[in-house]
Amino acid sequence: MSLGIIFLSETVGTAMLLLLxxxxxxxxxxxxxxxFNGGTLMVNFGWGLAVFxxxxVSYKSGAHLNPAVSIAQLILGKIDFVQFLVYIAAQMVGAFIGAVLVWLAYKNHFDEEPEPAAKLGVFSTGPAIRNYAxxxxTEIIGTFVLVFVIIAFTNGKTPSELGAIPVAFLVIAIGASLGGPTGYAINPARDLGPRIAHAVLxxxxxxxxxxxxxxxxxxxxxxGGALAALLSSALLPLA
Incomplete structure:
Protein backbone atom coordinates (compact mmCIF):
# COMPACT_ATOMS: atom_id res chain seq x y z
CA MET A 1 0.00 0.00 0.00
CA SER A 2 1.37 3.40 -0.96
CA LEU A 3 2.02 6.06 1.66
CA GLY A 4 -0.33 8.41 -0.21
CA ILE A 5 -3.23 5.96 0.07
CA ILE A 6 -2.51 5.47 3.77
CA PHE A 7 -2.50 9.22 4.33
CA LEU A 8 -5.71 9.91 2.40
CA SER A 9 -7.61 6.97 3.86
CA GLU A 10 -6.63 7.73 7.45
CA THR A 11 -7.32 11.44 7.01
CA VAL A 12 -10.83 10.81 5.69
CA GLY A 13 -11.60 8.18 8.33
CA THR A 14 -10.36 10.26 11.25
CA ALA A 15 -12.15 13.36 9.98
CA MET A 16 -15.39 11.34 9.86
CA LEU A 17 -14.73 10.02 13.35
CA LEU A 18 -14.25 13.51 14.79
CA LEU A 19 -17.08 15.09 12.83
CA LEU A 20 -19.62 12.63 14.23
CA PHE A 36 -29.03 19.61 24.79
CA ASN A 37 -28.62 17.61 28.03
CA GLY A 38 -29.00 14.31 26.17
CA GLY A 39 -26.73 12.60 28.69
CA THR A 40 -23.60 10.47 28.72
CA LEU A 41 -25.19 7.41 27.13
CA MET A 42 -26.14 9.49 24.09
CA VAL A 43 -22.49 10.59 23.90
CA ASN A 44 -21.27 6.99 24.30
CA PHE A 45 -23.50 5.69 21.53
CA GLY A 46 -22.68 8.67 19.34
CA TRP A 47 -18.95 8.05 19.64
CA GLY A 48 -19.43 4.34 18.97
CA LEU A 49 -21.34 5.07 15.80
CA ALA A 50 -18.74 7.68 14.86
CA VAL A 51 -16.11 4.94 15.07
CA PHE A 52 -18.35 2.73 12.93
CA VAL A 57 -14.69 4.74 5.13
CA SER A 58 -11.03 3.92 5.88
CA TYR A 59 -10.83 0.17 5.28
CA LYS A 60 -8.16 0.77 2.63
CA SER A 61 -5.57 1.76 5.26
CA GLY A 62 -6.70 -0.69 7.94
CA ALA A 63 -8.73 1.98 9.74
CA HIS A 64 -6.28 2.67 12.55
CA LEU A 65 -7.76 6.16 13.20
CA ASN A 66 -5.75 6.23 16.42
CA PRO A 67 -2.01 6.54 17.17
CA ALA A 68 -2.46 3.96 19.94
CA VAL A 69 -3.52 1.41 17.33
CA SER A 70 -0.68 2.46 15.04
CA ILE A 71 1.98 2.15 17.75
CA ALA A 72 0.68 -1.34 18.52
CA GLN A 73 0.96 -2.27 14.85
CA LEU A 74 4.50 -0.89 14.81
CA ILE A 75 5.50 -2.95 17.86
CA LEU A 76 3.93 -6.06 16.34
CA GLY A 77 5.92 -5.51 13.15
CA LYS A 78 2.87 -4.99 10.94
CA ILE A 79 3.99 -1.55 9.74
CA ASP A 80 7.40 0.11 9.51
CA PHE A 81 8.45 3.38 11.15
CA VAL A 82 7.89 5.53 8.06
CA GLN A 83 4.37 4.14 7.69
CA PHE A 84 3.81 4.78 11.38
CA LEU A 85 4.72 8.45 10.94
CA VAL A 86 2.35 8.75 7.97
CA TYR A 87 -0.47 7.20 9.98
CA ILE A 88 0.12 9.66 12.83
CA ALA A 89 0.28 12.67 10.51
CA ALA A 90 -2.92 11.66 8.73
CA GLN A 91 -4.77 11.03 11.98
CA MET A 92 -3.81 14.45 13.32
CA VAL A 93 -4.82 16.23 10.11
CA GLY A 94 -8.10 14.33 9.94
CA ALA A 95 -8.90 15.04 13.58
CA PHE A 96 -8.27 18.75 13.07
CA ILE A 97 -10.47 18.83 9.97
CA GLY A 98 -13.28 16.94 11.70
CA ALA A 99 -13.21 19.36 14.63
CA VAL A 100 -13.37 22.37 12.30
CA LEU A 101 -16.39 20.85 10.55
CA VAL A 102 -18.15 20.43 13.90
CA TRP A 103 -17.55 24.10 14.65
CA LEU A 104 -18.98 25.09 11.27
CA ALA A 105 -22.06 22.89 11.78
CA TYR A 106 -22.72 24.33 15.25
CA LYS A 107 -21.42 27.87 14.70
CA ASN A 108 -24.58 29.60 15.96
CA HIS A 109 -24.70 27.39 19.03
CA PHE A 110 -21.08 28.08 19.90
CA ASP A 111 -21.91 31.78 19.68
CA GLU A 112 -24.88 31.35 22.04
CA GLU A 113 -23.13 29.08 24.56
CA PRO A 114 -22.08 31.12 27.63
CA GLU A 115 -19.77 28.50 29.20
CA PRO A 116 -16.20 28.24 27.86
CA ALA A 117 -15.86 24.75 29.41
CA ALA A 118 -18.80 23.47 27.36
CA LYS A 119 -17.18 24.78 24.19
CA LEU A 120 -13.83 23.18 25.00
CA GLY A 121 -15.57 19.90 25.85
CA VAL A 122 -16.78 19.60 22.27
CA PHE A 123 -13.17 19.54 21.10
CA SER A 124 -11.19 17.74 23.79
CA THR A 125 -11.49 15.72 26.96
CA GLY A 126 -11.04 16.79 30.56
CA PRO A 127 -11.10 15.00 33.89
CA ALA A 128 -14.04 14.93 36.28
CA ILE A 129 -11.51 15.03 39.14
CA ARG A 130 -8.17 16.56 38.16
CA ASN A 131 -5.38 14.27 39.34
CA TYR A 132 -2.86 13.87 36.54
CA ALA A 133 -1.38 10.59 37.77
CA THR A 138 -7.50 5.73 33.52
CA GLU A 139 -6.44 6.55 29.96
CA ILE A 140 -3.86 3.75 29.96
CA ILE A 141 -6.44 1.19 31.12
CA GLY A 142 -9.14 2.32 28.67
CA THR A 143 -6.79 2.30 25.70
CA PHE A 144 -5.29 -1.02 26.71
CA VAL A 145 -8.77 -2.55 26.60
CA LEU A 146 -9.44 -1.04 23.18
CA VAL A 147 -6.22 -2.20 21.54
CA PHE A 148 -5.89 -5.55 23.33
CA VAL A 149 -9.42 -6.62 22.37
CA ILE A 150 -8.89 -5.54 18.76
CA ILE A 151 -5.65 -7.55 18.62
CA ALA A 152 -7.33 -10.54 20.27
CA PHE A 153 -10.20 -10.57 17.77
CA THR A 154 -7.97 -10.11 14.74
CA ASN A 155 -4.89 -12.13 15.69
CA GLY A 156 -2.80 -8.98 15.50
CA LYS A 157 -4.44 -7.30 12.54
CA THR A 158 -6.24 -3.95 12.28
CA PRO A 159 -9.68 -2.60 13.25
CA SER A 160 -10.88 -3.09 9.67
CA GLU A 161 -10.11 -6.80 10.05
CA LEU A 162 -12.33 -6.90 13.14
CA GLY A 163 -15.09 -4.97 11.38
CA ALA A 164 -16.76 -1.63 11.97
CA ILE A 165 -19.67 -2.92 14.06
CA PRO A 166 -17.64 -4.83 16.69
CA VAL A 167 -15.22 -1.90 17.07
CA ALA A 168 -18.18 0.45 17.54
CA PHE A 169 -19.65 -1.72 20.30
CA LEU A 170 -16.23 -1.98 21.95
CA VAL A 171 -15.93 1.83 22.06
CA ILE A 172 -19.46 2.13 23.48
CA ALA A 173 -18.56 -0.41 26.18
CA ILE A 174 -15.38 1.45 27.11
CA GLY A 175 -17.23 4.75 27.28
CA ALA A 176 -20.04 3.35 29.41
CA SER A 177 -17.66 1.54 31.75
CA LEU A 178 -14.47 3.62 31.93
CA GLY A 179 -15.45 6.99 30.48
CA GLY A 180 -16.49 8.69 33.71
CA PRO A 181 -13.13 9.81 35.13
CA THR A 182 -11.58 11.43 32.02
CA GLY A 183 -14.11 11.36 29.19
CA TYR A 184 -12.16 8.45 27.61
CA ALA A 185 -9.99 10.04 24.94
CA ILE A 186 -8.31 6.64 24.33
CA ASN A 187 -6.85 8.26 21.20
CA PRO A 188 -4.14 10.96 21.13
CA ALA A 189 -5.23 12.35 17.74
CA ARG A 190 -8.86 12.52 18.82
CA ASP A 191 -7.88 14.86 21.67
CA LEU A 192 -4.85 16.79 20.43
CA GLY A 193 -6.01 17.58 16.90
CA PRO A 194 -9.31 19.12 18.03
CA ARG A 195 -7.61 20.87 20.96
CA ILE A 196 -5.35 22.62 18.43
CA ALA A 197 -8.46 23.49 16.41
CA HIS A 198 -10.04 24.99 19.53
CA ALA A 199 -6.92 27.07 20.11
CA VAL A 200 -6.79 28.53 16.59
CA LEU A 201 -10.45 28.88 15.61
CA GLY A 224 -1.90 1.69 26.77
CA GLY A 225 -1.55 0.76 23.12
CA ALA A 226 2.09 -0.22 23.55
CA LEU A 227 1.29 -2.38 26.59
CA ALA A 228 -1.50 -4.10 24.69
CA ALA A 229 0.89 -4.97 21.87
CA LEU A 230 3.59 -6.24 24.21
CA LEU A 231 1.23 -8.40 26.27
CA SER A 232 -0.54 -9.73 23.21
CA SER A 233 2.75 -11.07 21.91
CA ALA A 234 2.99 -13.21 25.04
CA LEU A 235 -0.67 -14.06 25.65
CA LEU A 236 -2.47 -14.18 22.30
CA PRO A 237 -2.15 -16.38 19.19
CA LEU A 238 -1.01 -13.84 16.63
CA ALA A 239 -0.99 -14.44 12.90
Missing part, protein backbone atom coordinates in the same frame (compact mmCIF):
# COMPACT_ATOMS: atom_id res chain seq x y z
CA UNK A 21 -17.97 12.13 17.62
CA UNK A 22 -17.41 15.81 18.26
CA UNK A 23 -20.84 16.44 16.77
CA UNK A 24 -22.65 14.34 19.35
CA UNK A 25 -20.83 16.16 22.14
CA UNK A 26 -21.83 19.51 20.62
CA UNK A 27 -25.41 18.32 20.33
CA UNK A 28 -25.50 17.39 24.03
CA UNK A 29 -23.35 20.17 25.50
CA UNK A 30 -24.23 23.37 23.63
CA UNK A 31 -27.18 25.44 24.74
CA UNK A 32 -30.15 25.71 22.35
CA UNK A 33 -29.14 22.54 20.50
CA UNK A 34 -32.04 20.12 20.12
CA UNK A 35 -29.99 17.41 21.82
CA UNK A 53 -18.48 5.42 10.23
CA UNK A 54 -14.77 6.21 10.45
CA UNK A 55 -13.72 2.58 10.20
CA UNK A 56 -16.12 1.97 7.32
CA UNK A 134 -4.73 8.85 38.18
CA UNK A 135 -6.13 10.46 35.03
CA UNK A 136 -3.15 8.94 33.21
CA UNK A 137 -3.89 5.52 34.71
CA UNK A 202 -12.19 32.25 16.19
CA UNK A 203 -14.69 30.79 18.68
CA UNK A 204 -16.61 33.45 20.54
CA UNK A 205 -15.81 33.46 24.29
CA UNK A 206 -13.92 30.18 24.10
CA UNK A 207 -11.48 30.65 26.99
CA UNK A 208 -8.29 28.59 27.25
CA UNK A 209 -7.55 25.20 25.70
CA UNK A 210 -6.36 23.56 28.98
CA UNK A 211 -2.87 22.77 27.73
CA UNK A 212 -1.78 21.74 31.23
CA UNK A 213 -3.91 18.60 30.84
CA UNK A 214 -3.27 17.99 27.13
CA UNK A 215 -0.36 15.58 27.68
CA UNK A 216 -2.51 13.05 29.58
CA UNK A 217 -4.75 11.99 26.65
CA UNK A 218 -1.63 11.74 24.48
CA UNK A 219 0.75 9.82 26.75
CA UNK A 220 -1.86 7.57 28.37
CA UNK A 221 -3.25 6.10 25.14
CA UNK A 222 0.22 5.61 23.65
CA UNK A 223 1.31 3.71 26.75
Missing amino acids: GGGVVANVALVKSKG AGVT WNLV PIKGKGGSDWSYAWVPVVGPLV
Whole structure:
Protein backbone atom coordinates (compact mmCIF):
# COMPACT_ATOMS: atom_id res chain seq x y z
CA MET A 1 0.00 0.00 0.00
CA SER A 2 1.37 3.40 -0.96
CA LEU A 3 2.02 6.06 1.66
CA GLY A 4 -0.33 8.41 -0.21
CA ILE A 5 -3.23 5.96 0.07
CA ILE A 6 -2.51 5.47 3.77
CA PHE A 7 -2.50 9.22 4.33
CA LEU A 8 -5.71 9.91 2.40
CA SER A 9 -7.61 6.97 3.86
CA GLU A 10 -6.63 7.73 7.45
CA THR A 11 -7.32 11.44 7.01
CA VAL A 12 -10.83 10.81 5.69
CA GLY A 13 -11.60 8.18 8.33
CA THR A 14 -10.36 10.26 11.25
CA ALA A 15 -12.15 13.36 9.98
CA MET A 16 -15.39 11.34 9.86
CA LEU A 17 -14.73 10.02 13.35
CA LEU A 18 -14.25 13.51 14.79
CA LEU A 19 -17.08 15.09 12.83
CA LEU A 20 -19.62 12.63 14.23
CA GLY A 21 -17.97 12.13 17.62
CA GLY A 22 -17.41 15.81 18.26
CA GLY A 23 -20.84 16.44 16.77
CA VAL A 24 -22.65 14.34 19.35
CA VAL A 25 -20.83 16.16 22.14
CA ALA A 26 -21.83 19.51 20.62
CA ASN A 27 -25.41 18.32 20.33
CA VAL A 28 -25.50 17.39 24.03
CA ALA A 29 -23.35 20.17 25.50
CA LEU A 30 -24.23 23.37 23.63
CA VAL A 31 -27.18 25.44 24.74
CA LYS A 32 -30.15 25.71 22.35
CA SER A 33 -29.14 22.54 20.50
CA LYS A 34 -32.04 20.12 20.12
CA GLY A 35 -29.99 17.41 21.82
CA PHE A 36 -29.03 19.61 24.79
CA ASN A 37 -28.62 17.61 28.03
CA GLY A 38 -29.00 14.31 26.17
CA GLY A 39 -26.73 12.60 28.69
CA THR A 40 -23.60 10.47 28.72
CA LEU A 41 -25.19 7.41 27.13
CA MET A 42 -26.14 9.49 24.09
CA VAL A 43 -22.49 10.59 23.90
CA ASN A 44 -21.27 6.99 24.30
CA PHE A 45 -23.50 5.69 21.53
CA GLY A 46 -22.68 8.67 19.34
CA TRP A 47 -18.95 8.05 19.64
CA GLY A 48 -19.43 4.34 18.97
CA LEU A 49 -21.34 5.07 15.80
CA ALA A 50 -18.74 7.68 14.86
CA VAL A 51 -16.11 4.94 15.07
CA PHE A 52 -18.35 2.73 12.93
CA ALA A 53 -18.48 5.42 10.23
CA GLY A 54 -14.77 6.21 10.45
CA VAL A 55 -13.72 2.58 10.20
CA THR A 56 -16.12 1.97 7.32
CA VAL A 57 -14.69 4.74 5.13
CA SER A 58 -11.03 3.92 5.88
CA TYR A 59 -10.83 0.17 5.28
CA LYS A 60 -8.16 0.77 2.63
CA SER A 61 -5.57 1.76 5.26
CA GLY A 62 -6.70 -0.69 7.94
CA ALA A 63 -8.73 1.98 9.74
CA HIS A 64 -6.28 2.67 12.55
CA LEU A 65 -7.76 6.16 13.20
CA ASN A 66 -5.75 6.23 16.42
CA PRO A 67 -2.01 6.54 17.17
CA ALA A 68 -2.46 3.96 19.94
CA VAL A 69 -3.52 1.41 17.33
CA SER A 70 -0.68 2.46 15.04
CA ILE A 71 1.98 2.15 17.75
CA ALA A 72 0.68 -1.34 18.52
CA GLN A 73 0.96 -2.27 14.85
CA LEU A 74 4.50 -0.89 14.81
CA ILE A 75 5.50 -2.95 17.86
CA LEU A 76 3.93 -6.06 16.34
CA GLY A 77 5.92 -5.51 13.15
CA LYS A 78 2.87 -4.99 10.94
CA ILE A 79 3.99 -1.55 9.74
CA ASP A 80 7.40 0.11 9.51
CA PHE A 81 8.45 3.38 11.15
CA VAL A 82 7.89 5.53 8.06
CA GLN A 83 4.37 4.14 7.69
CA PHE A 84 3.81 4.78 11.38
CA LEU A 85 4.72 8.45 10.94
CA VAL A 86 2.35 8.75 7.97
CA TYR A 87 -0.47 7.20 9.98
CA ILE A 88 0.12 9.66 12.83
CA ALA A 89 0.28 12.67 10.51
CA ALA A 90 -2.92 11.66 8.73
CA GLN A 91 -4.77 11.03 11.98
CA MET A 92 -3.81 14.45 13.32
CA VAL A 93 -4.82 16.23 10.11
CA GLY A 94 -8.10 14.33 9.94
CA ALA A 95 -8.90 15.04 13.58
CA PHE A 96 -8.27 18.75 13.07
CA ILE A 97 -10.47 18.83 9.97
CA GLY A 98 -13.28 16.94 11.70
CA ALA A 99 -13.21 19.36 14.63
CA VAL A 100 -13.37 22.37 12.30
CA LEU A 101 -16.39 20.85 10.55
CA VAL A 102 -18.15 20.43 13.90
CA TRP A 103 -17.55 24.10 14.65
CA LEU A 104 -18.98 25.09 11.27
CA ALA A 105 -22.06 22.89 11.78
CA TYR A 106 -22.72 24.33 15.25
CA LYS A 107 -21.42 27.87 14.70
CA ASN A 108 -24.58 29.60 15.96
CA HIS A 109 -24.70 27.39 19.03
CA PHE A 110 -21.08 28.08 19.90
CA ASP A 111 -21.91 31.78 19.68
CA GLU A 112 -24.88 31.35 22.04
CA GLU A 113 -23.13 29.08 24.56
CA PRO A 114 -22.08 31.12 27.63
CA GLU A 115 -19.77 28.50 29.20
CA PRO A 116 -16.20 28.24 27.86
CA ALA A 117 -15.86 24.75 29.41
CA ALA A 118 -18.80 23.47 27.36
CA LYS A 119 -17.18 24.78 24.19
CA LEU A 120 -13.83 23.18 25.00
CA GLY A 121 -15.57 19.90 25.85
CA VAL A 122 -16.78 19.60 22.27
CA PHE A 123 -13.17 19.54 21.10
CA SER A 124 -11.19 17.74 23.79
CA THR A 125 -11.49 15.72 26.96
CA GLY A 126 -11.04 16.79 30.56
CA PRO A 127 -11.10 15.00 33.89
CA ALA A 128 -14.04 14.93 36.28
CA ILE A 129 -11.51 15.03 39.14
CA ARG A 130 -8.17 16.56 38.16
CA ASN A 131 -5.38 14.27 39.34
CA TYR A 132 -2.86 13.87 36.54
CA ALA A 133 -1.38 10.59 37.77
CA TRP A 134 -4.73 8.85 38.18
CA ASN A 135 -6.13 10.46 35.03
CA LEU A 136 -3.15 8.94 33.21
CA VAL A 137 -3.89 5.52 34.71
CA THR A 138 -7.50 5.73 33.52
CA GLU A 139 -6.44 6.55 29.96
CA ILE A 140 -3.86 3.75 29.96
CA ILE A 141 -6.44 1.19 31.12
CA GLY A 142 -9.14 2.32 28.67
CA THR A 143 -6.79 2.30 25.70
CA PHE A 144 -5.29 -1.02 26.71
CA VAL A 145 -8.77 -2.55 26.60
CA LEU A 146 -9.44 -1.04 23.18
CA VAL A 147 -6.22 -2.20 21.54
CA PHE A 148 -5.89 -5.55 23.33
CA VAL A 149 -9.42 -6.62 22.37
CA ILE A 150 -8.89 -5.54 18.76
CA ILE A 151 -5.65 -7.55 18.62
CA ALA A 152 -7.33 -10.54 20.27
CA PHE A 153 -10.20 -10.57 17.77
CA THR A 154 -7.97 -10.11 14.74
CA ASN A 155 -4.89 -12.13 15.69
CA GLY A 156 -2.80 -8.98 15.50
CA LYS A 157 -4.44 -7.30 12.54
CA THR A 158 -6.24 -3.95 12.28
CA PRO A 159 -9.68 -2.60 13.25
CA SER A 160 -10.88 -3.09 9.67
CA GLU A 161 -10.11 -6.80 10.05
CA LEU A 162 -12.33 -6.90 13.14
CA GLY A 163 -15.09 -4.97 11.38
CA ALA A 164 -16.76 -1.63 11.97
CA ILE A 165 -19.67 -2.92 14.06
CA PRO A 166 -17.64 -4.83 16.69
CA VAL A 167 -15.22 -1.90 17.07
CA ALA A 168 -18.18 0.45 17.54
CA PHE A 169 -19.65 -1.72 20.30
CA LEU A 170 -16.23 -1.98 21.95
CA VAL A 171 -15.93 1.83 22.06
CA ILE A 172 -19.46 2.13 23.48
CA ALA A 173 -18.56 -0.41 26.18
CA ILE A 174 -15.38 1.45 27.11
CA GLY A 175 -17.23 4.75 27.28
CA ALA A 176 -20.04 3.35 29.41
CA SER A 177 -17.66 1.54 31.75
CA LEU A 178 -14.47 3.62 31.93
CA GLY A 179 -15.45 6.99 30.48
CA GLY A 180 -16.49 8.69 33.71
CA PRO A 181 -13.13 9.81 35.13
CA THR A 182 -11.58 11.43 32.02
CA GLY A 183 -14.11 11.36 29.19
CA TYR A 184 -12.16 8.45 27.61
CA ALA A 185 -9.99 10.04 24.94
CA ILE A 186 -8.31 6.64 24.33
CA ASN A 187 -6.85 8.26 21.20
CA PRO A 188 -4.14 10.96 21.13
CA ALA A 189 -5.23 12.35 17.74
CA ARG A 190 -8.86 12.52 18.82
CA ASP A 191 -7.88 14.86 21.67
CA LEU A 192 -4.85 16.79 20.43
CA GLY A 193 -6.01 17.58 16.90
CA PRO A 194 -9.31 19.12 18.03
CA ARG A 195 -7.61 20.87 20.96
CA ILE A 196 -5.35 22.62 18.43
CA ALA A 197 -8.46 23.49 16.41
CA HIS A 198 -10.04 24.99 19.53
CA ALA A 199 -6.92 27.07 20.11
CA VAL A 200 -6.79 28.53 16.59
CA LEU A 201 -10.45 28.88 15.61
CA PRO A 202 -12.19 32.25 16.19
CA ILE A 203 -14.69 30.79 18.68
CA LYS A 204 -16.61 33.45 20.54
CA GLY A 205 -15.81 33.46 24.29
CA LYS A 206 -13.92 30.18 24.10
CA GLY A 207 -11.48 30.65 26.99
CA GLY A 208 -8.29 28.59 27.25
CA SER A 209 -7.55 25.20 25.70
CA ASP A 210 -6.36 23.56 28.98
CA TRP A 211 -2.87 22.77 27.73
CA SER A 212 -1.78 21.74 31.23
CA TYR A 213 -3.91 18.60 30.84
CA ALA A 214 -3.27 17.99 27.13
CA TRP A 215 -0.36 15.58 27.68
CA VAL A 216 -2.51 13.05 29.58
CA PRO A 217 -4.75 11.99 26.65
CA VAL A 218 -1.63 11.74 24.48
CA VAL A 219 0.75 9.82 26.75
CA GLY A 220 -1.86 7.57 28.37
CA PRO A 221 -3.25 6.10 25.14
CA LEU A 222 0.22 5.61 23.65
CA VAL A 223 1.31 3.71 26.75
CA GLY A 224 -1.90 1.69 26.77
CA GLY A 225 -1.55 0.76 23.12
CA ALA A 226 2.09 -0.22 23.55
CA LEU A 227 1.29 -2.38 26.59
CA ALA A 228 -1.50 -4.10 24.69
CA ALA A 229 0.89 -4.97 21.87
CA LEU A 230 3.59 -6.24 24.21
CA LEU A 231 1.23 -8.40 26.27
CA SER A 232 -0.54 -9.73 23.21
CA SER A 233 2.75 -11.07 21.91
CA ALA A 234 2.99 -13.21 25.04
CA LEU A 235 -0.67 -14.06 25.65
CA LEU A 236 -2.47 -14.18 22.30
CA PRO A 237 -2.15 -16.38 19.19
CA LEU A 238 -1.01 -13.84 16.63
CA ALA A 239 -0.99 -14.44 12.90
